Amino acid sequence: MRAGSPQKLIYDFSALKSDASLLGGKGAGLVAMLQLGLPIPPGFTLTTEACHAFYTKNKLPKSLVIELKEAIKRLERKTGRQFGGTKKPLLISIRSGAKVSMPGMMDTILNLGMTDKAAAALADETGDARFAYDTYRRYLSMYGEVVLGVHAAHFEALIETVKADKNYEHDHELSAEDWYDITQSIQKLLIQEGFELPKDPFQQLLDAVKAVFQSWMNPRAISYRKIMDIPDNGGTAVTIQQMVFGNAGDDSATGVAFTRNPSTGEKSFFGEFLMNAQGEDVVAGIRTPLPIEELQKILPAAYRALRRAEHVLERSFRDMQDIEFTIEHGKLFLLQTRSGKRTAQAAIQIAVDLVAEKKISRREAVSRISTQHIQSLLYPQIRPEDKTSIIAKGLAASPGAACGQIVFSPEEANLMLSEKRMERVILVRQETSPEDIEGMALAEGILTARGGMTSHAAVVARGMGKCCIAGCRTLEFRLGKVFLGKHELTSGSWITLDGSSGDVMLGQIPTHIPPPSAAFHTFMSWVDQIARLEVYANADTPQDVMLAKRFGAKGVGLCRTEHMFFEATKLAAMRRMILAKSGQERTQALGTLEKIQKDDFYTLFLALDGLPITIRLLDPPLHEFIPKSKAEMDTVATSLGDPDCISRMEALTEVNPMLGHRGCRLAVSFPEIYSMQVRAIRDAAHMCTKKPLVAIMIPLVSDPQELAHIRALCEKEAFGCPIGAMIEVPRAALLAGQLAKNADFFSFGTNDLTQTTFGLSRDDAAQFLSTYQEQDIFDQDPFCHLDASGVGELMEIAIDRARKQKPRLELGICGEHGGDPASIHLCHTLGLNYVSCSPYRVPGARLAAAHAAMKDNA
């Protein structure tokens, strides 16, 4: 605000050009419609600046009150009606409207200006007392609810009492007198509740404006913004218009229409309406609306006007519009237009159609589709209307929906599916560990009590494209039982998870996967033309590789060799190697493992069919292959015929395994492991007729000497393939220039880099990171979105130093962030060559890469 001259806070629709950040979406839409010559009720908008001023002063600023008074006067002049008047009373609507549409999140008040006298005047003027008092009682209920905070049920109850007294079944049976009585009972009720309706309707207007401003910060709106990533500081505009009445008689109606089908994207006018009703009746769902085609028969002129408006609006906004309209005595009024919400499928169909219709460019089509849209196409979904019986919420750790019978362990999953002939199971665990992988693979979905968005369960589930809800705090394992809030869970009970929302539901809820359309393929081809960053997939099995190819990955950016060893028979060989008593025993076990690895790589290479693959040598600490409990250790010892190996198993335990004996540190201690792996890769590659493009990647490098040492070790079994390093600890980033001398490429392991940069364990962070977000200390989870200021700067340092050493060094990222749009933007800006993510995130990543490239030219 400039000192001295208070900023103008209210604009008539005719006074300004359409600017959504100042006028909100609703206000801007009305200005635009006016300019397009479409019929709208006259009015004005209190800007978002007014909202800021309200929050700054914690009251309505004086200048705003003065402007508001003047604006009402202008409206009186324009309409020839009188606000709060006893003749031709002016009634107005007060509606919220932020820059970005937040449907249903904030408040609206209709019919303000109604008083006992104004109602009588309106009855007089229209000769329709029933209409006048119906309108009045609507106003009173809304004011009571929105401004005074009295629950709507109280007002409903008053109506129900009258209906019961008079033996009515439907509202339309209520007479003018009945509605009049109700307006009086509502006023009495408010007084009983300790409220008094201000006599002056302008005071009521001030209260209403205040209430709408305040609704910006209601918990519903706040959490909606959090989920939708809308900033909290935008504020809402308030649009005030003369009321038009869809409930003015049988030549009146109100409705909602879409210029295209919002479910399918089909190019056909779509909508519904109610005769003789006001807007909230459509929302309330008391009466069933009619399909929009019916309007053509009932009010053909209004219908024609609506279709004309619809054409004008879509042409003007070059997007599918969601239009609110009211017909008063046969005349059409448009109340709102905005880009319509749509399903993912519809979004793509519409974008592709609009390009075909030459309304938008391919680039614009690409810019309009969000990565969430794309991702949501790939997962099973639950229709919102089927979401009954939600009994808990957790972190939406891996999207999609799943339904199955509860099991509590991988063994139980196996048993249930094989012997008990269950068809689908959901694995419910305190948390998961690598030993649960087989169980996770068998399950439809995973629910855990602990762990955050990048806990083991979440990461593996996303990798498998499997639904997962993690960190479900109300899930408790106690005294050998499992509780979900007040519900005790038992094996075999049905449960349904929505991994896209974090909702846990009791029972079997139907799920469905929409098949990808032709439009989808067309669209993704445009995406790839625009993107500069290449998108690879993280894949460990031929199944993963097939998925990666199906989702358009350029190849495999990260193949984790350890995942090959968690299968039961392979795990046994791995354990024999780890627990070998002598060099000879170890060599023997390594021989077995080499055969296994060679076979695994061979089938992987066949699936790749010539696409490139980057294979990371063994990374996890050896104790990850060893069971944790004494009983399981005993079993292993027995199966190995080596009772002494228990102490060797115990000795492998680490205090901080994340920072322990893992990655290439294993190969410094046990060089034979990496040698075996490189030989297996080489020999498998030799077996292929179509030679795979293999690169070998060294994990957890922290020192140039170390990398030189490991590189030399690998090159002993060499076959000339590129050898690169993961940059996943800060020291590697800082020494990237020196590391580059011995690396053919770098891949940032941003999961570990985030852990070490923050000093934050992703396995343990869930329990306190949420507090950080609640208290606005962190505005995001650094394991979901790359931290630009810390981790990002280390990456920048590394890239800069690496490229100084080797200007054409290939640089990529293969952490979980590789599938996150915001992180992909950062990777693009930092100048990486590629990202690699789990196959299911590949299409979204391709789109995010295109979005990032478009920003360069914007």
Place this chain on the structure above:
Amino acid sequence: MRAGSPQKLIYDFSALKSDASLLGGKGAGLVAMLQLGLPIPPGFTLTTEACHAFYTKNKLPKSLVIELKEAIKRLERKTGRQFGGTKKPLLISIRSGAKVSMPGMMDTILNLGMTDKAAAALADETGDARFAYDTYRRYLSMYGEVVLGVHAAHFEALIETVKADKNYEHDHELSAEDWYDITQSIQKLLIQEGFELPKDPFQQLLDAVKAVFQSWMNPRAISYRKIMDIPDNGGTAVTIQQMVFGNAGDDSATGVAFTRNPSTGEKSFFGEFLMNAQGEDVVAGIRTPLPIEELQKILPAAYRALRRAEHVLERSFRDMQDIEFTIEHGKLFLLQTRSGKRTAQAAIQIAVDLVAEKKISRREAVSRISTQHIQSLLYPQIRPEDKTSIIAKGLAASPGAACGQIVFSPEEANLMLSEKRMERVILVRQETSPEDIEGMALAEGILTARGGMTSHAAVVARGMGKCCIAGCRTLEFRLGKVFLGKHELTSGSWITLDGSSGDVMLGQIPTHIPPPSAAFHTFMSWVDQIARLEVYANADTPQDVMLAKRFGAKGVGLCRTEHMFFEATKLAAMRRMILAKSGQERTQALGTLEKIQKDDFYTLFLALDGLPITIRLLDPPLHEFIPKSKAEMDTVATSLGDPDCISRMEALTEVNPMLGHRGCRLAVSFPEIYSMQVRAIRDAAHMCTKKPLVAIMIPLVSDPQELAHIRALCEKEAFGCPIGAMIEVPRAALLAGQLAKNADFFSFGTNDLTQTTFGLSRDDAAQFLSTYQEQDIFDQDPFCHLDASGVGELMEIAIDRARKQKPRLELGICGEHGGDPASIHLCHTLGLNYVSCSPYRVPGARLAAAHAAMKDNA
């Protein structure tokens, strides 16, 4: 080496100025003595460049062989004798000598030039056949041992056989014929062993030179250099001189003298000698040498010459000299002079005396004392001669010596000391944890099987100034018993630890602490005048504070509040707080803790008596206060009367506690803990008449918002004291500029910063870090010496950004590195204001700070 003209590799003593890096210490000393006009046998030196050339070519370079031949010819001319000749044979000594003295580590060969004929010639010339053949057999044994690798015992055995045959008791009873026979038997023995002595004495010389060069890389020498931090690439020079004979008759002698007493530093000539003997007889200890004063009576002229030489040498080298001499037929020859090894006590006494004598400046005195010298003054020591029965070696984790009866747990320590009336115990553990602290405090020393130089045991022991040997690999806990190699250890057995060397000894070995001298105090006052970095101590108790003051700390740089809670009664209150079921229970428990903390701070402040103190708020994860085993948990649950709290204890477990819910993260979740601590500090400060200078330090900060949040929390209980942050994760270093806005000072927590920068857990690193050092991947343990290229760069970034924001921001370091001289140098260079380390390391740190400051002006 320059191409074309081979570099000169041999210099006569007269040909060059004294340069130890080229000629080795021995060669340089001889050159200097010649220039001072002191009597030395003529000769020449093969340079360290010659040694490099040998290692580069893996053989003696041709040019060296040619130069050697010429040098021998020059020596023949100078001495008028003939090398390998049958008349007046020239005998020579071949001695190693590196730049930095490595006494006894490399090889020497005396009397080379001896052959059957030369021996006969020498017998003829001297008329002393016994001398000639004694000299010959000495040569053969040395050649056999050094060049051919035949164990000396074989030669000893031949002599013993003769003595037994002839019924002799002492060597001097052996006749010329006996020695002749022995020279023949040695030659036969060598042939039997498959060796043939080259006929040509020049070939023998080449072999001897080669052997001496090779001895640079013998394991003994390598490990000596590792311990003494001497680089491996220096190489050794080889000095060749005409032999002079201390064994030429009763007017001949050989000995060693020091210009001052090397044990006490007293200014009195000190030494010992053997009549009619060669140098190695002194070393071998077969005959007991006489004190140097006796020489005055036996050979007064030679004694006078020696005293003259001693004066000249000390005046010239301005340091106490260690002189080797030989007297041949009454004539004195000096064979070597070097700065004498001395005890720490002597080093300081000599330095202070030399200043008083105006021979050196105070700065030079300070530069001559090593931090090891200073530190070794503070700890109990074992006299080397008492070190019998070493049964194992571990890491020298905390210096000093300790002797006591073995206990295996803190409980046992308590029991043994109280009920069984043992006086001193040594705690022997697999590894230690915070719960062992009381037991560690009770014990004289700690021995652990696991953990490195910065494991819990090592860090706490150094903090307590208590002897500790960690990571003793041969210490095994198996089947309920404890073994140290082949010895089974039982409770109550006596054991002695030398924490300065890592030696573990059976039985009671006496230890002693030398009291600090007046010279020490004088010396340390000079140190503090030179140093720029200030030295604070880490101290948690009044006892620590008293120690800190005694050792000259400027105040307390790190007071860890959590250590106050590990005492039994306090721990109970802490557990009640952690396991509280309700807010009310927590408040109650916090109330108890607040009283305890206030009292603790009060006594701490009294001990400080006005010195400054920086108090770190609670840092460790809460589970550190909770027992680990099920049985102990049960006990806690019973004592709290809350059986349900077991699940709460279990829920506190973390996968990577180092990266978990700790530091200021605790205060985000449980703000009441920090509030309580700040109130306790404030109220304790108010109780003091002499106001303590308190600063509050926030641990594990990773984000500016987080610091602002915690600062605001602390300021609610404010009393205007400075509030600072620990920089101990990379992100804090990177964002130091922003953090500085809300910090009055920074302290680098380099232990954690090293862990996170490397991605390396110090608790787990011991098992593989040694492999890294063995394989020369890491040349040092980054937990002992600050890693300049990684951690150091992050510190540099942080300092730069912080000082840009606040140019006068106080910056320090409080990790274990704060006591390490190399790290202190780095801290000085980086421009820190202070270091803080455990009290026992304070004097060494003060000296290291002075050394660093002197380098600035050098």
